[in-house]
Every structure is written in C-alpha cells, then in structure tokens.
Amino acid sequence: MKTKKLEQIPLFLEFYRHKKLRIGFSGGADSTALLLKLLQWGFLPEQLEAVHFDHGLRGAASCADACWCRDFCKKLHIPFTLVVLEPSEYHLTGSSLEAAARNARLTWYRQNDDGSPVVLAHHANDRVETMLLKIARGGNSSALSSLRKVRKLWNLTILRPLLDYQKSELEDFLRQQNVTDWRIDSSNSSCDFHRNYLRNQLLKNWSKQYPQISDGLLQAASSLEQDADFIEQCAAARLTELGLPLPEKTSRSFWAELHPALRVRVLRSYLAQMLHNEDLQLAQSQILHFEQALQLQESPEKRRIELSEKCCFVLRNNIYQLLLETPEALPEHQIWHWQQQAVTTFGAWQLTAQLLPGAKNESGSGCFYFDSNTFPAALQLHFRRGGETMTVWGSKTRRRVKHLLSGVENKDRIVLVSDLQNNIYLLGNLRRSALLPVTVATQQTVKIKITPIF
Numbered sequence: 001m002k003t004k005k006l007e008q009i010p011l012f013l014e015f016y017r018h019k020k021l022r023i024g025f026s027g028g029a030d031s032t033a034l035l036l037k038l039l040q041w042g043f044l045p046e047q048l049e050a051v052h053f054d055h056g057l058r059g060a061a062s063c064a065d066a067c068w069c070r071d072f073c074k075k076l077h078i079p080f081t082l083v084v085l086e087p088s089e090y091h092l093t094g095s096s097l098e099a100a101a102r103n104a105r106l107t108w109y110r111q112n113d114d115g116s117p118v119v120l121a122h123h124a125n126d127r128v129e130t131m132l133l134k135i136a137r138g139g140n141s142s143a144l145s146s147l148r149k150v151r152k153l154w155n156l157t158i159l160r161p162l163l164d165y166q167k168s169e170l171e172d173f174l175r176q177q178n179v180t181d182w183r184i185d186s187s188n189s190s191c192d193f194h195r196n197y198l199r200n201q202l203l204k205n206w207s208k209q210y211p212q213i214s215d216g217l218l219q220a221a222s223s224l225e226q227d228a229d230f231i232e233q234c235a236a237a238r239l240t241e242l243g244l245p246l247p248e249k250t251s252r253s254f255w256a257e258l259h260p261a262l263r264v265r266v267l268r269s270y271l272a273q274m275l276h277n278e279d280l281q282l283a284q285s286q287i288l289h290f291e292q293a294l295q296l297q298e299s300p301e302k303r304r305i306e307l308s309e310k311c312c313f314v315l316r317n318n319i320y321q322l323l324l325e326t327p328e329a330l331p332e333h334q335i336w337h338w339q340q341q342a343v344t345t346f347g348a349w350q351l352t353a354q355l356l357p358g359a360k361n362e363s364g365s366g367c368f369y370f371d372s373n374t375f376p377a378a379l380q381l382h383f384r385r386g387g388e389t390m391t392v393w394g395s396k397t398r399r400r401v402k403h404l405l406s407g408v409e410n411k412d413r414i415v416l417v418s419d420l421q422n423n424i425y426l427l428g429n430l431r432r433s434a435l436l437p438v439t440v441a442t443q444q445t446v447k448i449k450i451t452p453i454f
Contacts, residue, residue, distance in 0.1 A: 009041040009042070009161075010149070010161045010164070012149055012150055012159075012161075013041065013159065013161050016117055016159065017042065017043070018047075019047070019116065019117065020047050020048075020049065020114075020115075020116045021038065021043065021047060021048055021049070021116055021117055021118075021119050021159075022049045022051055022109070022114075022116045022117070022118050022119065023035060023038070023048055023049065023050050023051065023118075023119045023120075023121075024051055024053075024105070024118065024119070024120045024121065025050035025051060025052050025069055025073070025080075026052065026053075026065070026069075026121075026183065026185075027052065027065050027068050027069040027072070027182060027183035028121075028182055028183055028184070028185065029167065029170055029171050029174060029182045030121035030122075030123055030162065030167065030170055031121040032072070032174060032179060032182045032183075033121070033162070033170040033171075033173055033174055034119065034120075034121040034161070034162060035048070035050060035072075035073075035076065035078065036173070036174070036177055036179070037161070037162070037173070038119070039076065045076055045077040045078045045079075046077070046079070048078045048079065049078075049079045049080075049081055049116065050069065050073045050078050050079070050080050050081070051081045051083060051109075052065070052066055052069045052070075052080065052081070052082050052083065053083045053085060053101075053104075053105055053108070054066050054082065054083070054084045054085065055085050055101050055104070056084065056085055056086050057097075058185075058186075058187070061186070064183075065183045065185075066082055068181075068183055069082075069183075070082065083108055085101075085104050085105075085108075098193070098195070106153070106156075106279070109156055110154055110155070110156060113155055113156060117156075117157040117158070117159050118156055118157070118158050118159070119158075119159045119160075119161065120158060120159070120160050121160075121162055122147050122160045122162065122163060123162045123163060123165050123166060123167055123170060124162075124163060124164060124165055124166045124167075124218055125166060125167045125199070126147060126163075127147050127163055127218065127221050128203070128214075128217045128218060128221055129195055129198055129199055129203070130144075130146060130147050131144045131145065131217070131220070131221045131224065132198060132203075132217075133194060133195060133198065134146065138284055140228075140261070140264065141224045141225075141227045141228040141231065142228040142231070142232060142265065144221070144224045144228070145221060145224045145225035145228045147160060147163060148160065148225065149161070149163055152278075153278050153279055154278050154279075166214075231261055231262065231265060232265060234262055235262050235265035235266045235269060236269065238258060238262055238266050239266050239269050239270060241254070242254070242270070246270060246273055246274060248274075248321055248322045248323075249319055249320065249321045249322075250270075250319070250320045250322075251318060251319060251320070252294065252315070252318040252319065252320060253318070255267070255290075255294060255320065256294050260291075263291075264282070264287055267282070267287075267290065268280060268281075268282055271307065271308075271311065271322075274311070274322060274324065275310060275311060275324065282307070282308075286306070286307050286308065289305060289306060289307075290305060290307065290313070293305045293313070293315060296315065298317060298318050299316070299317070300316065300317055301316065302314050302315070302316045303315045303316070304348065304452050305320075306410065310324060311323060311324050312348070332382065333380050333381060333382035334346050334380070334381040334382070335378055335379070335380060335381075335420075336351065336353075336378070336379045336380070336381055337377060337378055338351075338353035338377075338379060338446075338448075339353070339355070339377060342354065344381070346381040346382075346415050347383070347413060347415060348413065348452055349415040349428070349429075349450055349451070349452060350450070350451050350452075351381070351415070351417070351448065351449070351450050352448070352449040352450075352451075353446065353447070353448055354446070354447040354449075355372060355444055355445070355446060355447075356444065356445040356446075356447055357443075357444060357445075358442070358443070358444070358445065359438050359439065359440060359441075359442035359443075359445060360438065360445040360447065361438045361445070364449075365429070366429035366449055366450045366451050367447060367448070367449045368425075368426055368432045368447070368448050368449075368450075369438045369445050369446070369447055369448075370425070370435070370436040370437070370438065370445065370446045370448070371436045371437065371438050371439065371442045371444075371445065371446075372442075372443070372444035372445060372446045373436070373442070373443070373444075374436065375436055375446050376419040376420065378419070378420055379417055379418070379419065379425070380417070380418045380419065380420055380422070381415055381416070381417060382415070382416055382418070383412055383413060383414070383415065383416065384401055384402070384405070384411065384412055384414065384416060386402070387400075388400070388401040388402075388416065388422075388424060389401065389424075390404070390423075390424040390427065390431075390433050391433055391434045391435075392404065392427075392431050392432070392433060392434065393431065393432050393433065393434050393437075394434070395434065396434075401416070401424070401427065404427060404430075404431060405427070405430075408430070414427065414428035414430065415428050415450065416428070417448070417450075423435065425448075426448060426450060428450060429450040429451060429452075
C-alpha cells in the first residue's frame with residue numbers, strides 16, 4: 001500500500017500546531033505511535049494531554065494498562081489524565097459494548113471540554129474495517145466514510161492524523177524508536193466481536209490470497225469519502241431553504257422533491273439540529289417509515305410518523321409538524337374523571353369515554369365496552385412501569401404486560417388504563433382485560449375509545 005511518509009506532518013494538523021491537544025491514549029501501538037509522532041512533528045510535551053480511559057472491564061489488566069500509560073507519559077513529560085468509568089454507567093441494553101464505551105468516552109470529553117481538539121489514533125486499517133462493517137449494516141457513503149481526518153461533533157473538534165498509515169507502519173515506527181512493550185488488549189484476539197472477526201479472519205485471509213485488495217479497499221474508502229462530502233454539502237445547502245431558525249412545520253413537497261440520497265441526509269441534519277444531537281443516527285426502519293409516509297394521500301386527519309423515542313412527525317394536509325417528546329416530560333400518571341371530562345390525552349394518545357344506554361358491544365378499532373355497574377369513576381393513565389399483570393379478554397390466567405407487549409413497537413409508550421387500585425382495564429388500543437364484560441343484563445355500557453392522536 002502506498003502511503004505517506006510518517007515524518008511528514010499532515011497538512012490539516014498545521015492549523016493546530018500552537019494549540020493544546022487532548023490525545024486518546026490506550027497504551028496500544030496506535031495511540032503510543034500517535035504520541036511519539038506528535039512530538040516528532042514539533043508539538044511540545046506541555047501542549048499535549050494524554051487521556052487514558054479505564055473502562056473497568058478487565059480487572060487487573062486494566063490497572064496495569066493505566067500504570068504503563070502513566071509511566072510512559074512521565075518519561076516524555078506529557079501531562080496524563082486517568083478517567084475511570086464504571087460499566088454500569090454506560091453499558092446500556094440494546095447497544096454493543098464497543099458503541100457504549102465509545103459514547104462514554106465522548107460524554108467525558110463533552111462534559112470536560114476545555115476547547116482542546118481531541119486527537120484519536122485511528123489508522124488506515126480502522127478506516128477499511130469501518131467501511132466494511134457499515135456496508136454490512138446497510139450504511140450509505142456518509143456512514144461508510146465516518147472516520148474523517150477532521151470532524152466537528154457538538155463543540156468538539158476530533159482529529160485523526162494517522163488515517164493514511166497502516167498499523168504495520170506504526171508498529172515499525174515504534175520499533176525504530178526502541179518501543180516494543182506497548183499494551184495489547186487480549187480481547188482484540190477474540191473473534192466473538194464482529195470487528196475482530198472481520199480483522200482476524202476475513203481480511204487476513206482475503207489479503208493473504210489477494211494482496212492487492214489492501215490498496216483497493218483504502219482507495220474505495222477515499223472515493224466514498226469524496227462522494228459523501230459532496231452529497232453532504234448539497235444536503236446542507238438544501239437544508240438552508242427551510243430558513244433559520246429551523247421551523248417545526250415543513251411542507252411535504254419540500255421532502256418529496258429531494259433526491260433520496262439528499263433526503264436522508266437533510267432529514268438527519270434537520271433532526272440533529274432540532275434535537276441538539278449532532279451524533280444522531282437514524283435506523284433503516286425509521287428512514288423507511290418516513291419514505292412510506294411520503295406516499296400517503298393528502299388527508300385532514302393527523303397521522304403520526306415515528307422517528308425515535310424523542311420525536312415524531314405529524315402529517316396533516318401535507319404539512320409535517322415535528323413533535324419533540326421525552327417520557328420524562330410526562331407525569332408518572334394522570335387521573336381521568338371520565339364522566340366529567342369525556343375526552344383526554346396522555347402522551348401520544350387520545351381517550352374518549354361515552355356512557356351508552358343498554359348493552360352495547362360493537363366492533364371497531366380501538367373501541368372497548370364495559371358494564372357501567374361498578375366501573376370506576378376515576379381512571380389512572382400511565383405507561384408501563386414494570387411488573388404489571390392483567391387477565392386479558394378470553395383468558396382466565398394473569399399474564400405479565402411485558403409479555404403481552406412482546407414485539408410491539410415503542411411498547412414503553414403504550415398507554416395503560418387502570419383503576420386507582422392498579423387493576424388494568426386496557427392495554428392501549430391493543431387489548432382489554434376480562435374485567436366488567438358487557439352481558440345481556442347490562443343496563444348501561446361504558447365505551448372507551450383509544451386512538452393515536454397523530
């Protein structure tokens with residue numbers, strides 16, 4: 001692979017020559033080489049701050065890494081900062097350990113931002129691996145080229161000066177500097193992780209059989225970055241058509257007229273700015289949902305387009321209105337005196353109550369009928385808290401609400417209707433309980449209708 005000489009300082013780094021830099025320093029070959037290269041490129045030791053994260057995952061090995069890093073920096077007179085993270089603080093369900101740890105590091109940099117650029121040791125091999133992993137996940141060219149030499153994220157500036165160099169070159173450089181005891185994370189050899197399997201098995205065997213692929217893959221990564229940069233510039237220009245500040249209401253025609261390659265990027269940028277989350281990622285299912293909504297016929301009815309747990313679009317008469325939602329913004333529960341207030345809302349749900357003469361039990365989506373005799377005058381509206389059970393219609397066995405909602409999208413946002421003793425009557429617009437069924441002896445019927453209000 002043809003790469004630049006390590007002696008040459010990357011041109012973009014010249015701009016930061018007189019600034020303080022924060023370096024992510026794990027003690028591995030990559031970040032160790034980065035520290036030494038920064039010194040070789042003319043940065044003074046006091047300009048640098050080596051930040052080492054102990055993720056609390058490898059016990060004594062983690063402590064040994066931290067000690068080695070501290071000693072290495074002491075020899076070079078480089079200020080050293082140790083950040084100890086607890087796995088419980090960042091390893092959230094639903095995210096990979098790698099992604100969760102990355103987010104924890106970014107969170108620390110944001111919370112302790114002193115204006116210094118953050119310098120990371122990603123190299124050419126990382127660039128290729130990321131590209132292939134993102135291909136497997138269905139990413140576009142922006143995702144495939146997400147490792148950029150300079151990237152702005154929130155108020156952070158992230159620099160990656162080693163993207164043109166292979167890992168083998170960095171290790172050769174360390175040996176030339178008489179450094180041979182860099183830290184090796186034993187988990188990197190485990191093929192249980194997707195990236196490790198790609199690196200240690202697929203790419204290793206592929207390049208062994210066809211050596212030319214190394215150059216080709218790196219060239220592909222560079223070409224994709226150029227393409228992505230151009231499309232992102234076009235998307236940024238189209239976003240400005242909405243004006244400043246960005247409006248909560250946008251026209252359907254604005255979105256429909258965008259080329260799909262632009263639309264997904266304009267949408268991501270729009271939501272990132274509205275949600276104040278520059279690292280926002282949209283899942284393929286969310287993008288598909290949005291694309292499908294563009295095919296809907298114009299209607300005065302409000303239709304809800306889910307985008308994430310924190311926001312949705314409401315489509316009505318060809319106007320998209322963005323609603324920002326957080327579960328924490330809602331009360332833990334809401335008391336509904338349905339006889340005094342026939343219509344109420346909770347979260348994204350509208351509930352309507354009606355008292356009907358005689359026994360009524362008609363079919364209808366989201367409509368449920370109860371015998372009014374002993375039906376509670378006050379109902380409690382809330383989301384799932386955990387541990388709830390109910391006996392659904394047609395069953396004699398109590399089941400956990402968690403299991404009843406298995407497979408339901410946004411199940412933690414389904415409104416539950418119960419009495420003040422926490423007996424559940426309704427599970428959103430999905431299921432009713434066996435409580436107070438309408439019979440031939442019913443003199444009055446309570447009709448409850450639950451619908452998404454958008």
